[in-house]
Amino acid sequence: MIRGSWKALAWIALAELCALSLWFSASVIAPELIQVWNLSSNLEAWLSASVPIGFVTGALVSSYFGIADRFNPRKVFAFSAFLGALMNASLILADQAYLGILLRILTGISLAGVYPIAVKILSQWFPKKRGFAIGILIAALTLGSSLPHFIIMFFSSLNWQLVIICSSILALLAAIIVIWILEDAPVTINKSPFSFKLIKKVISNKPVMLANYGYFGHMWELYAMWTWIPIFLTASFTSYSPGISPWFIALSSFITIGIAGGIGCVVGGLVSDKIGRANLTIISMLISAICCILIGFTFGQYIWLTLVLSIIWGMSVISDSAQFSAAVSEAAEAEYVGTALTFQMCIGFLITIFSINLIPVIQRFVGWEWVFTGLAIGPILGIVSMVQYKRYEIGHVKGTIGSIK
Known part of the structure; x- marks a missing residue:
């Protein structure tokens, strides 16, 4: 250290x-x-x-x-x-x-x-x-x-x-x-620059791409949730109680995204060291997918019920975020790890543009009760990818132990 x-x-x-x-x-x-x-x-x-x-x-x-x-x-x-x-x-x-x-x-x-x-x-x-x-x-x-x-x-x-x-x-x-x-760190890490020429190697590395697919599913959900959950809470709370304070709605959004999300990140980092990155991402995406499906059923219902479920969603939707990048950095060769991480981040944020703008379109047709179910597609597909990645993670651990012996 x-x-x-x-x-x-x-x-x-x-x-x-x-x-x-x-x-x-x-x-x-x-x-x-x-x-x-x-x-x-x-x-x-x-x-x-x-x-x-x-x-x-x-x-x-x-x-x-x-x-x-x-x-x-x-x-x-x-x-x-x-x-x-x-x-x-x-x-x-x-x-x-x-x-x-x-x-x-x-x-x-x-x-x-x-x-x-x-x-x-x-x-x-x-x-x-x-x-x-x-x-x-x-x-x-x-x-x-x-x-x-x-x-x-x-x-x-x-x-x-x-x-x-x-x-x-x-x-x-x-x-x-x-x-x-x-202050500047007393040591520097080896350079790992981005290169368009190395993208082919990234795409051909199956473990890297499985981790990427998990991340893409995660990003399909994450920023769309962060963007629209405050608006959903506003519509839901005012539907149940028209005279509710805007201050309380803003506080609920801050707790859901910031406080719950921050706790989820820290807990996710600690848990992943014990149960493995793949297991943590699978559990997180499973919980968040369930929240995507259930949150709409609380629309206009008891405020405490909507808030509790949104807080659980806020924790689970971000708790696995760091693990996808860590998985790619471990599965990629040192030659192209920088390219792999840049590729992952850029495609992931491009995906958010579509999911963010899809929500209001869907909402016009199905209402707030069903609008977030479409986001569940991301974590569900992400789970499929990380279940497959898990085999590579187990093999990597066994290989590391074998080399130590």
Whole structure:
């Protein structure tokens, strides 16, 4: 264990938490933006898809040019967080939908220099046994993504610009933490750059692709759930109790996505070390798939019932996230592990664009009671893939034990 690694983890996680508040900063104020920009139904879809599009674009460009290897990753993180804060704050000045959507795409590009780079910095501080550390980092990402719901609890009665200002300030704080407080790790890891030429090797590696298929199913569900569960809770709670406080709805969304999700990440990281990555992902996706199917039946029913099930869903939907990347890093050859991880992340976030925008289309036909059942397809297919991956995981463990003997 590198001296000071846990202190570094605390600062990295805090910076990640603050910077990721940019992801959903516009989503929580979407009703206001729709009115301000006079958004059509087609452009509404682009508003929700803009950040993932930017993120995928930024991740590919950053990985292809090896930015994290050519430059100090702390400086890359700090610059990206600063740029994201600037793009996010500029939304206040945007008076047209196209300009606002462009700014959200640029915000997504900047976040590609935050989340993947944070993983890079973390890997330098934890060259070995980083499972729990990654769990903490994903928990910070989860909590940070839900922060706009926490912010809106206090500013729901004021103008929407304050939500944007607060999230931008948090991103600036992330940049300050990383550039002036966090230190460089005393060791660096070997470079593992992205290469389009190596994608063929990634695709031909069956264990890697099985882990990828599991991740793709996980991502089909995750961001669509994070995007639409607050809207579902609003519709369900107001249906049961029309006079319910908006503050309580915002708090429920924050607990479901942030608090429950953060706990799920930490618990998932600890449990996976005991029962194996494949088993943890299978259990998590099974629980989340059941929640996808059941949550609609609570619509307009007792608030406590809807909230309890949504919290269980919030924990299970993210508890396995870190394990898919860990599985790929273990199954891929050192030559192309960087390409494999970039491929996994980019395809996964591309999938979220479709699932996020599919929910409102389905909702118009089947209502809130059945809309989330379509998300269950992702974890169900993911379970099938990880059951097959499990055989390779067992073989890898046996091979490792045999080599030690």
